[in-house]
Amino acid sequence: MSDELIGIIASILLQASPLIIAVCGETLTERVGVVNLSLDGSMLLSAMTGFIAAYKTGNLAFGFLMAAAVGAFFALIVALASIRLRQSQVAVGFVLTLLGDDLSAFLGQNFTRLPGPTVQKLAIPGLADIPILGPILFQQNLIVYFAILLTFATWWWLFKSRPGLRLRSVGERPEAAFARGVDVNRVRYLYTLIGGGLVGVAGAAYSLGVKIGWSEGHTRGLGWIALAIVIFGGWSPIRGALGAILFGATKALATVLQRTFPEVSVVAFNALPWLLMILVLLVVSSDITDRLIALSPRPMQRPLRRLLKVSPPKALGTELVEG
Amino acid sequence: MRIPPQLERIWPSMPVIGALLFTSVLLLLFGASPLESYAAMWEGAFGTQAKLLSVIAFWIPLVFSSAGLLLTFKAGLWNIGIEGQIILGSIGASWVALNVDAPSYLLIPLAILASMIAGALWAALTGLLKTRGGVHEIFGGLALNNLAIILTNFLISGPWQPPEGGTFRGTQPFQDGVLLPRFADSRFSPLSLVLLVVAYGLVVLALRNTFWGLKLKALGQNARSAFLLGVSSNREAVIAMMFCGALAGLGGGVRVLSWFDSLRQSISGGIGYLSLLVVMLAQFRLLWVPLIALFFSVVLNGSITLQLRTQLHSSLGGILTGITVLFMLLFGDAKRLGFNTLSEEDDDE
Amino acid sequence: APAATPEPAAEAEPFKFGLVLVGPRNDRGWSQAHYEGGLYVEENMPGAEMILFELLNPADKPEATLEGVVDDMVADGAKLIFTTSDEFEEDTLGVAEKYPGITFINVSGDDALTGEAPANLGNIMGRMEDMKAVAGCAAALATQTGHIGYLGPLINFETRRLTASAYLGARYCYENYRELNADDLEFTVTWIGFWFNIPGVTLDPTEVTTNFFDTGVDVVMSGIDTTEGIDVAGQRAAADEVVWAVPYDFEGACETAPFICLGVPYFNWGPAYLETAAAVNDGSWKQSWDWNPPYWEDLTDNSRTAAGWVNGEGLAAELQAHLNDFISGLASGDINVWSGPINLQDGSEYIAAGAVASDSEIWYLPQLLEGMEGPSE
């Protein structure tokens, strides 16, 4: 593998890392049945908060902490509105999306494009020297390591731990989970908040490490992308992480293609990520895929369906009907 | 707990009052006087005839798309793609403006028709993605919004660029014949107001008194049952989207044909998202929609003067409108907060 | 008009002028440069007072129009209004007709040149082409990999000629000071699609710059309004990579990562704005289309130059010497990077050997040049 390719892959991983963190967070939230649609606004506001907090104190950890708090606060509003007030999660999430955008622009207006502290690369001794894998995986910064660990930790927590089993049960059938002794609302609040906190961390990961600095609309659109990737990922963190990397790769591709095909309008390549988004969502949710799978040889059908199709947690977006 | 009746009467205005308080705190934090700021806002919206006309001119496309959203919301659809539908409407009108040569009395209807068709077709895409492809309208719509902006950029920097070369500024100004006649040198065109009144009346009629409106309502509440009761759920969903797209497109058309005089880089700039807020705040009370849209238009137009005076970021207007809707969702319904109220009946229309 | 009673203290007489920005006043790029220009007027002209309006663009403010903003400015007493983007060209024409008693300056437009403008509308622009050549030279002097990346905004005549100037400057210095074959110099242009990043609509300049460095580029030159290029370069340098950046537009743009900044070609609007304001104030202003040159004696003299170049900390001392040679060559006219032979990107001859490109040949450059990699339209 050429050094160039290794470099490009390493950069894609870096660019994808905040997205992976956000996807893990939202996956947790949606797995308990709550849709936190506010991601785009929440990420902007936490990117702004994280940057200012770190800029003012010079302390990166404090920046991340404040960002997580902002993300969790937005998530708390969504959770309160849907669990306690029985409001539409989509409505509240959408309003928060717009609000987060405007608030971040307003509150961050005096901190535009300032040079601030950034997360630095930290090669892992020993591992960093492995050919190919070393530069891709182990000569990165803490954000990348966190994203990778978080992906596997979330996966393990969801599918291999007892709290994870309870978590999933709430998203599948809250009334049955209640009958098994799970405090449904508490679990919902808990993971909505944790998920929101991770979204906040993702925002700060942008302003402090991946798209450094703050400017109005700094991460606009990426929250929506994360929400779409959660679906594409079939509510599984590992698949979601792969989705985030795929998205990063498409964007890198758009840059490269411009040089390869100078005769095509520059604008056209900018459409690529959005076309990809429609396409993958079509593949995972369309009946057409079902019909195509049905045409394949029978033994192939089950693995194909597992690969291509996803189904959401049954109670996603619903409220608990209490006894 | 029971809240006192005096409080209950003013409860519906709590969100607005709360939002004003919230923004006041923000203003104080940034060293501006809230009273002066709101006065500047007032002046910016009503200070002169020109300002008032500008408020109305901005209000018209906002009500067009809000009216469209009444249809899709009724059908249970989250038409976030409305922003793209507005943009496509303006592209449709621009196509006529740039390519058709005809007298004004033909050109204007043609441009308006083209804007409606373009908006409707773009909306149909979201609808088909949902009904045939299972892609949730929020995501289909969002992707199409961005694609619509990218398409505009492609057009103004490529095929429709002005003769002196594309700069992303916009196309060259349209021929005069296609521009809507404007009132007193403003951007407000009385013709668009007439169209708006007619369109809004039709939407109200459709929702209240037609079989189609009933089908949308059924679809919005329970698609499966509606289907079994004989409603062609997929078809009605796509049709609702298309009518909404047509209205939004018309709004976009009005924007290029009277607010601007050419296709610009960002023709809508969030009017669609704003109309989603309008309809959410109105909660299906049909007559409230135009009033709330007017309130929003006043706030936003007023915040231009506010910005000029206080040098504070203009997102303040967006914050004020967003917080109002959020507070309404959170605190607007005293019953949900666990208070007892006098009136127990629920008002849906 | 009412017969004016003579004011006693002419010195303190207030003079209000408006400044309309397309971006935020603190973008460390195009808009901030204008904002500093406005501040310069306030500082140097007694009684001058700026009325600022930033972020006037339909994406940020669908409800705002230049007309509405100008109405407010005039109502608040502005006598002179600068509209600082070619985005505002059309609308400035409109308000100039509406307010014949107010003077308007549209920056980077050409209505005063073409004769479309009414008598109260003028244009100002700084001559950036030569500064871009200087910037290109600095990049060529520094590059170790022989590969320069140019972060382009959108494609039009202005951006093509600026990019081409940078390339020609780079070629000249690569050949004459580095004594390497200029044909070996790689120069890649990637256009993001707009003057600044619009998420989801343009390419993300952060990612484009990252990609440059991943593909062998070690100097990134910026042609966009904002500072992502140098931000990323600084981040990479902190991880011990050998990279440099040349930002654009604003004198202070090196600040995010001074150590790897080779220098910045910048606009200095202050003197032109001051001159205009003074002329409007004493009634001597006349319509003109000003394409203001750099002050060659001292490119960092902000009281004189319209387009400047300031060396960055990243430019090593011996390279600075070469660069100074190059600058004095340009100043004296000994060096003209626009002398033939120059071929267009498709290989056709544009400027014959021995000939020198005219102003209009430079202004209306139809394509990028042979040797530059990247789309021309």
Added chain:
Amino acid sequence: MRVELNNIRKSFGSVHANDGISMTLESGRVYGLLGQNGAGKSTLMKILAGYQSADSGEIRLNETLTQFDSPAAALRAGIGMLYQDPLDFPPFSVLENFQLGRREGIFLDQKTASRELLALGKRYNFDVDLDERISNLSPGERQQLELIRLLAGGANVLILDEPTTGISSEQKQQLFDSIRKLAREENKTVILVSHKLSEVQELCDHVFVLREGQLAGKSEIPCPMDKLVKLMFAKMPPRSKRPAYKFGQAVLDVRDLHVETYRLRTENLNFSVRAGEVLGLAGLEGSGQDLLIKALAGLLTPKSGEVLLRGEDITRRPFHQRQRAGIAYVASGRLEEGLIADLSLVEHMVLSTEKPGFLVNWERAGEATQDRIAKYQVVGQPASRAKQLSGGNQQRFLFAMLKPALKLILMEHPTRGLDIRSANWIWDLLNKRRDEDTAIIFYSADLDEVIERSDRIAAFSGGVMSRMVNAAETSVDELGHLIGGQQ
């Protein structure tokens, strides 16, 4: 364990679901809990099982006053409930489902759990595949699994809410055997909630009867049927008569039909149904009868074969065209499938009108609805919302919306959850339809209903349709064999 319920009260708004109920249950016995729809059976049991809390009243276990805040707490105290619709998790594996709710640390102890589950399976004679998904199990298997889980959780009092609704007679026997064994050998207290008198007679030692939220009476078993019926209904419900009927010509012909989803396929379907005939389909849930009904309704596209309606090929016609051609489909879900909770009855009526015109005349529609609900004795006003009707009235209203002169009515579980009186009423309506030459095809999990209401019956097993049997000549036993896949 001795269970005492004292003066339990619970109301939902103005409905007194439980209006001061007291009873005492001893260990080692099987109790029946009888009552018509809405009598308050489930509510009482949910209170006992900690799923709902009573407004007032007390629960004593072995003389100690107890209060549960959750079903899990009740189970810890030894009370476990098997809900009518098993509260398990379809996408989970059998093992995961079993582990959920057990008290363990952070780590899932797969080894212990699987050992325990396999041992229990062996003890109660039940094959367990740990990795199978719950959604792939039959309702009977899911019940067994829940039962095992409750027992593993230490349940001494077992409440079974209508456990025989979705299962075959063989599975029913197996279940009853286990219940007897649990009571006799392991000294557990078992409560069987049901409206089926025969089941109670067969299994129970004692019976309590509820009526309108109150205890109407109790009795030892055996006890004369008439007495139980009187307790349940206050007066005897009229037995609906099945008028003899002469069938007309074939309404529906099905030829070589092949329907398939990725879970199941059913093929070689060949039969016809004549005007006025009632065809009953028997079989475990999800054995293919549902595919057939959906294919006939136009909700599933067949792979191959033909469906003829009065000789006309309708195989590829979509649902709505078939509706217009005279096929009605009544799904089992009521408020999920068929009615719209927040719409008024007039609005429903207008929606189901064939050619309503562009503008709606609300006044006329209101009058028409008034007529219709009077005729079908629906308790409600034209302006009432569907969700305000009771279950039985919702079902009646669904039938009230059926158009006149239908060719074919397709139904899933037409009387699921209804008591005998409401069920009789519905079938009387349906039987009248036969005079209009309407054919009826339905399936039901209740074998008695299938035998009693059909003219001919076909059973489904794993997607295979059995031969047709004549309802008058068949027995539950024969059907049981057919459902088991034996011809």
